Amino acid sequence: MTKKYDVVIVGAGPAGLMAARTAGENGLSVALVDRKTDIPKVRRADGGAIGVNEYLFEHMVTFNEKAKLLCFPSDGFTVPYSGPYSNIYGFQVYSPGKKRILFGDWEAAKKRGDEVRVGVSISKDQLLRGLLDECKKYEVEIYPGINISDIKKSGRKVQVSGDGKTFEGTFVIAADGVNSRIARLLGFNKERKFMGTYRYLSWMMEGEIPVDPGCFNFVLTEKSTYAVLDTYEKGIYHIDAFDSNTKVDLNASLEEFMKDRTYGSWFAGCRKVGEVNCVSNIMSPLKDPFKDNILLIGDAAWTMEFSNMAALLCGWKAGNAIALAFVDKKLNRRGISSYLHWWKKEFYNPYGSYEFGPAGGGGGILQSLLSGEEIDYLVSLIQEPFPATMNFFTLFNTIGRAYAELFPRIQEERPEVMDKLFAMREKLEEIGEDIRKAGFPNR
Ligand SMILES: Cc1cc2nc3c(=O)[nH]c(=O)nc-3n(C[C@H](O)[C@H](O)[C@H](O)COP(=O)(O)OP(=O)(O)OC[C@H]3O[C@@H](n4cnc5c(N)ncnc54)[C@H](O)[C@@H]3O)c2cc1C
Known part of the structure; x- marks a missing residue:
């Protein structure tokens, strides 16, 4: 009944x-x-x-x-x-050559703890x-x-x-x-x-990874983009690969990250203790x-x-x-x-109309438009930490505004990089179209 x-x-x-x-x-x-x-x-x-x-x-x-x-x-x-929980103090974005953009002040975090947290990992x-x-x-x-x-x-x-x-x-x-x-x-x-089908794979790693405690890290290697997340369990990290190209083998991509010439040493003493994944249709x-x-x-x-x-x-x-x-x-x-x-x-x-765009979808999209050295150069232009945040809207808007202000300097120092940045908008639209075509809309 x-x-x-x-x-x-x-x-x-x-x-x-x-x-x-x-x-x-x-x-x-x-x-x-x-x-x-x-x-x-x-x-x-x-x-x-x-x-x-x-x-x-x-x-x-x-x-x-x-x-x-x-x-x-x-x-x-x-x-x-x-x-259980642990404090989160912000984001960091790493370039292929280990330059960093910081959203948070880790020296303050060490001294002031709870007072300056912007999140909790639960x-x-x-x-x-x-x-x-x-x-x-x-x-x-x-x-x-x-x-x-x-x-x-x-x-x-x-x-x-x-x-x-x-x-x-x-x-x-x-x-x-x-x-x-x-x-x-x-x-x-x-x-x-419909904006595409995105896949995520997250490996849980046990060991010590030399990132600042309480940090969400986005790591751009020469080939792809990864997230390294400190968790509520001491010595357990989530290492994520994500991609809008449905053909990419995310396991192989994470294996490659573990052997990357710049970042591979981070994982030398670690072992994989679990994994989760997901597929999301973005509409x-x-x-x-x-x-x-x-x-x-x-x-x-x-x-x-x-x-x-x-x-x-x-x-x-x-x-x-x-x-x-x-x-x-x-x-x-x-x-x-x-x-x-x-x-x-x-x-x-x-x-409702905010779109992070294909570059926010991970994989190697940014790396297909800029070389590792060019990404290093752009990242090195940001010297001071931005205020701590866990808000993705703040993160993207802050980065966008900062580079808009740096355009005259980039134009003077590296005009060829500036040309690529100008061409990027159009290319990202083309890439966005390819991502849509490759996805599986559940209509
Ligand atoms: C890779 C990734 C990382 C994320 N990290 C974070 C983070 O760090 N912090 C954060 O705040 N958010 C994070 N999110 C977002 C967060 O996971 C979601 O926004 C949140 O879980 C949404 O909650 P919900 O209840 O709407 O849906 P869900 O949590 O997806 O729950 C849906 C439920 O419906 C059930 N269900 C589905 N279909 C059926 C069916 N046909 N019949 C019966 N049951 C069904 C499922 O089993 C599930 O239990 C992340 C998302 C992704 C993809």
């Missing part, structure tokens, strides 16, 4: 768990369904970094380690987190576990191991089905991630701009993420890497909006209009 709920939530990542907890806290009857059998076990690549003490999407997170809470003071709610498994426990406390019915494959309107209700089970809700929240099947089944993806975000009493939240409605913080925010807002719809007896679009206004005002309008 089909079980009936006020709200059925598909996907138990940070967005879905938070929506389930909030709807449960408000006294609604909630079913939470995920295809994973062990919900808190994270199988998809994720750096586990949460930016704190600075605004991201105009919202703020702080971390109260004594009370074991991630706090959202700009919004007025908290999320339990009792797992265990995402533990974050999800804490939320799952809260869902249980609020009597959310949890269904792991069910892959939802169908969704349809049935009178004034919505039915979702998979693996021989059907759930009926007055509302459905689709929090099924960046490659959302529900978005595709409802026809949302037909209207979305433009949804302007109106609601149809037939189905609300899409988190990565399902965004473009890529919305972030755990934004996913939690969406879950919180969605759970509350649906609770209001019941109190106001408006079991329709009007009932959840607080969510739709919020989404448009806080996310879609200010950030």
Whole structure:
């Protein structure tokens, strides 16, 4: 027999768990369904970094380690987190010849610690576990191991089905991630701009890597781009390769990085202790993420890497909006209009058209346009550290502004590099087109 709920939530990542907890806290009857059998076990690549003490999407997170809470003071709610953590003090960008652009002051970090952190590296498994426990406390019915494959309107209700089970809700929240099947089944993806299929491979390495503690490093070798991330576990690092060229062998690329003539020595005493990967289709975000009493939240409605913080925010807002719809007896679009206004005002309008572009997609795109020596030269022009940040928008905008100011100097010192930078915009458009053609849009 089909079980009936006020709200059925598909996907138990940070967005879905938070929506389930909030709807449960408000006294609604909630079913939470995920295809994973062990919900808190994270199988998809994720750096586990949460930016704190600075605004991201105009919202703020702080971390109260004594009370074991991630706090959202700009919004007025908290999320339990009792797992291990370490501080993050910013980003560094390394050139093929080991020149660096710094976003953060590591000398201050050594002396002032928590005071100057801009993020915490956490265990995402533990974050999800804490939320799952809260869902249980609020009597959310949890269904792991069910892959939802169908969704349809049935009178004034919505039915979702998979693996021989059907759930009926007055509302459905689709929090099924960046490659959302529900978005595709409802026809949302037909209207979305497709920007390519990106793949990530993350190796966990045990040992000592000589990077500044508490740092997210982007490393550009002569051939490709990698991320080296310090984690919450001392002596464990994530080494990531990412590429929009679907034919590139990411394992081979990481093996090559481990033997790179400049960076290979970093990994000499390390051993691989695990790996995760993921494939993401990048589409433009949804302007109106609601149809037939189905609300899409988190990565399902965004473009890529919305972030755990934004996913939690969406879950919180969605759970509350649906609770209001019941109190106001408006079991329709009007009932959840607080969510739709919020989404448009806080996310879609200010950030919805922002594209990091193909150069941000990793691989060797920048290296195909500039030589290693030219990248070294450009990186060496930035002498002073930029203020610490964990915000990608700030990172990209700061780098863009800094080089715009340096153009006259580059023109004088290295006119041939300047010519390449001028030609880059057009070339990146061509590369972007190739990436789109090579991808697999899930329309
Ligand atoms: C390489 C990489 C690194 C990242 N690093 C960070 C980081 O350091 N910090 C940060 O804040 N963010 C990071 N992110 C982004 C972050 O992982 C996501 O933004 C966040 O997990 C989105 O949460 P979500 O709940 O919307 O979706 P997800 O976390 O993707 O959860 C979706 C859930 O839906 C389930 N599901 C999917 N389809 C179905 C189905 N058909 N039926 C049932 N269940 C289904 C999945 O099993 C999953 O549990 C990273 C992303 C990538 C790709």
